[in-house]
Amino acid sequence: MEYVNPLTGFRVDGRRPNEMRQLKGEVGVVARADGSALFEMGNTRVIAAVYGPREVQNKGQQVNSNEALVRCEYRMAEFSTGDRRRKPKGDRRSTEISLVIRQTMEASILTHLMPRSQIDIYVQVLQADGGTRSACINAATLALADAGIPMRDIVTSCSAGYLCSTPLLDLNYLEDSAGGSDVTVGILAKMDKVTLLQMDAKLPMDTFENVMGLAIEGCKAIASYIQECMQINDLNLSKIAVPTMDITQPLKSLTCCGWMAFVHCIAVHRNFLGLLERPMEYVEGPVGLLLSPKSRRPQNSPSHFVGIW
Amino acid sequence: MAMEHLRWRPTVNERDFIERALQSDLRVDGRHSFDFRKLKITFGREDGSSEVQLGETHVMGYVTAQLVQPYRDRPNEGTLAIFTEFSPMADPAFEPGRPGESAIELGRVIDRGLRESRAVDMESLCVVAGKHVWSVRVDLHILDNGGNLIDAANIAALAALSTFRRPECTVGGDDGQQVTVHDPEVRDPLPLTIHHMPIAVTFAYFGEGNIVVDPTYKEEAVMGGRMTATVNSNGDVCAIQKAGGEGVMSSVIMQCLRIALVKAADITSKIKKAVDSYTTEKALKKVKRLPTSVPQKISVTDVIMEDKGDGELEKQTVDVQQISKDPPTIVKVSSHEDAQPMTESSNAEVNTSSAVAAGESDESQEIGSPKSLKDAIKPKHKRKKKSDKS
């Protein structure tokens, strides 16, 4: 099959070889998550939701108590693929992708700022049309930013392939399953460093360099799009924002039921122990919080709660 | 994953020591940054079994094959599957039973390197298109985890595949669909066609730009990121796995790939040398025709894997008998049968059965003289398998 038209140079879906599919990012799609995002790359559509930082749920999983524990689960919806097949949960492919996404996001999350806490990233594929792991990473970046998780950089991911002697950017499902090479790259955008790199099928060294270069360019384009998205939604990596859900949810109860409920929520859900040196940055919205820098224990007693106004 | 907390974790001092040493280009075991540890490849008594020692890392590879129906979308190709077995004996962090994350990742990285780069010729494994193809199964047993499992397991897989011999079979009968599997005694079994050797080379990245190849267990516990590049000596990149972690410049990645090329050429020649000396030895044995004393190269692991004395006894007698008749034939009644009853036993049966016309029905193969209790219970397995497939 001809994946690149020899006359026009167009691909099966009408794109040029180095053309990316339409991108769409939307934050706050899951109301009850601490951060969430929908990311579309053409027909590939994924949702990412972030819960945390919160208390470590299963102490056995905590490897290093000086850093936040990052967890990730990748799941495909039953209807996400063309042929509907019920697959068992946690198959080998999903397990590997979960691992890859987790380690990629870990590379950018400032885990040392959130000791003894846990961040859960859940990615759900709604529609799979090639490049799901890239879309998941991009969605996870947006969701983490939405949750106000401190990150050292934006991570973006894009794939590229090599078919009909042409490097192709952002493969769709048809091109992906053509049996050619597929290179998925994840970069830390500002630092211009590669954190994720996966490829299969054989490629000569210099061709590989070209294909990887193309994928990196794709990542950069996605990074600028994601930055745009973040600007529109007033998200910032450097400023540690308090996730809006955590504040507004208990806020209702605060006005209704007294401040005890509020204290409880804050103390349990936000173990921002590394951040207590700068209490003023923690102030946001109509109700502010002042946490005493001395209380470094994550307890749900209101003892380390100095005052609200 | 649940056993993650059992993984060895370096103390602050150990971590500091390893990192500080790397700053001055020193590794804790005295190697240079881009040196591999000592590689030792040995082979078991049977074709298709290998044992690789990379420093303290110890992996056993074991290849078997059986006739199966091909996948519908690839009717004229055989199949290759990689299975990994992480024993808690090798590392307390390995959970017994369900494969953990790292086991799955390892399996998939090796699978990508070998299968998707089409290192093993699959078309030549086809017997009757759409009906019978050889399904090659590579079992990788991690016996000791001293770091860099992927590279060691990859070498073990390649070495085992290189020495594997499958029984020859011919197609005949009235409808041209009858498959005859020839007894290894009658016709020499055939090796696999291996187009190229994809060698996995793992790099460990540490903060401040330090890179080493072939990280040890301790270095793995300290490193910030890892990249496994699977390359062959022709200069092709077959697979890469860098699953997140420490970011590196793309120029550094290309540099690593070039280093990997050199390492791959080196390892390829080591594997080839080991395989050559093994085959020569086998050929010599054939000439000598030693009836009684069977020259064996029994590896320690072979003994470990055998769990019941009676099975071993039976196996050895079978071996002796047949070798005395015709030295090069290798009977694959493996101790693995106990570990992997279903596939292994049906596989063993293909190999041991004498030349019986095995038409479209696999049952006809089962007629092949039952030799033991294991053989006797085979039909049940067989049926089970069939119903699974349908």
Add this chain to the structure above:
Amino acid sequence: MVGLSEGEKHFIRGGITQDLRTDGRKRLQFRALSVQTGVIPQANGSARVRLGATEIIASVKAELGKPSILHPDKGKVSIFVDCSPTAEPMFEGRGSEELSAELSVSLQRCLLGGKSGAGAAIDLSSLIVVEGKVCWDLYIDGLVVSSDGNLLDALAAAIKVALSDTGIPKVNVSVNAASDEEPEVDVSDEEFLQFDTSSVPVIITLTKVGRHYIVDANSEEESQMSSAVSVSVNRHGQICGLTKRGGAGLDPSVIFDMISVAKHVSQQFISLLDSEIAAAEAEEAEC
């Protein structure tokens, strides 16, 4: 899991007694409903339904299959629900299986009717292509993307919308096919047949908190319930299914009262849903 303080619990219960719930609703008032169709282009029909902070994506896929020997004149419908961990961290791994299975069973009970096929939401005999040989297998999948209570009602609504969005390709069967041979089937990719969704019911869950019952409870309110009754009612006011959920026993007269309230509320909800479907379809047609 909802962790509430005593004060909050009291507030929720008190509000319900006074017919003013925490979010300002009355007892028998639904949260804001938003409907979008055609969200999964690969499916034959799909919908995204939001009920407050609860969000469901439903898809309908039709595949050609063989009818069962027991019912050669009927197609097959299967309903599966999956709860994504995006909705609740508790759902990760196998954590959602129990709830998913419970929701699937409840939906099957409400939509598929009795064993003889009476009262089914979808007329199974309309799915037959060649009797005894070829029929449509309808796979209905619901995915809980975000959960804030009242999942069952939202799922049923999403499935209703997805079914109304569903187009089944027209099938031409070659006439000369001999009776014992497999008939040749030509699936059209241009002509689609719409479903008759008029008999697809909605599910109304009445949650009993204290002495009163409320519709469309959010997860905080659900945590305060003593019991709940889910009633599925179709456009004609007929009851197609009923499940009692949750702990405490109920006096029979209370149950009968709840059923009649549910019937009343359902008619309002159906007309609301219908107008939303019409609006969503108009919007989709514009795009």
Add this chain to the structure above:
Amino acid sequence: MSALAGTGTYSPAAAAGGKRRERKEELRRHLVEDADWPRADGRSFHDCRPAFMQTGPTTAASGSAYAEFGKTKVIVSVFGPRESKKAMMYSDVGADNKEYSSMLHKAFEGAVMLHTFPKTTVDVFALVLESGGSDLPIIISCASLALADAGIMMYDLVTSVSVSCFGKNIIIDPTSDEEAWQDGSLVVAFMPARKEITQLTLNGEWSDGRITNAVELCMDACSKLGDIMRDRLKDTATLTSE
């Protein structure tokens, strides 16, 4: 624990009828159309199968019960209360039916005095030896007897009965043949002394007034079944005290 066997029939309203019919199709037609056609096993529409119930078939369990309603035979054993990390749990093996487990759980949630066993688990294992229709209600009734046998505190015994709907007719305690042809079904789990419904499920097509009728019919049957179960427990108690 000692065991005692006993049989008893119970029928809520109508009198028993007589003949057998062979063909299912015809059966169905009759069930739908006729006012009171005798059923395959000779019962009339509102007639339950004879109930045989017995406590203590398994000695290893803290409490157990066996129930036989016509062809349906179930055995339920109860373990506990015993220490647990999780809250109250019900498990169900044998019948490959997760649905039944959750239904069983629901039926008892409101009946067992959970607060009397903090931090403990009561495991209920139900095994359907032979499935002959109305399995779930029989499991529920049998489980309630087993729980009582185990000395688990309950507000009341939970008894359960199902009915099938055929056209305009309602048939109580259906056999599996009848279940296969029904238009709709309704299961009620009931606490007879408290007059509270703990579990109610319904599917299929039901016209208006019939739900009320059906539920009332079920409740009536449940009360009578409750009396039988109470007698069984009393018999056991007398036997032990002797």
